[in-house]
Amino acid sequence: MKGKDFLALNVGFNLLGGIIAGLLVGYAFDKWLMESLFGLKTFPFGMLFFFFVGIISGFRNAYRDLKRIE
Template identity: 80%
Template structure:
């Protein structure tokens, strides 16, 4: 695989990695708030917030890689 092909492949991995990391961090954040800190049910809010942060970060990294391509 050539260098530009590999760089193009990483664009998809950036988006997928950002989304998965956002979902994982959001879920862990909600569990941490629910069990440890407040004892309140905050389930969808942290998940949605960090999901959108992950999407934004994934597309930002993908755009940065596409500019190099």
């Protein structure tokens, strides 16, 4: 693969990695809150919050890589 092809492939990995990392962090956060703070049930909210944070960070990193391709 050439340099620009690798950067273009990296854009997709940034998007997917941000989404997966956000989901995993959100799930772990909800699980931690439920176990440590008197059984506080926040299951969908922490996961959704970090899911959107992961999407934003993935797009931000992808945008940086796309600017580098040009």
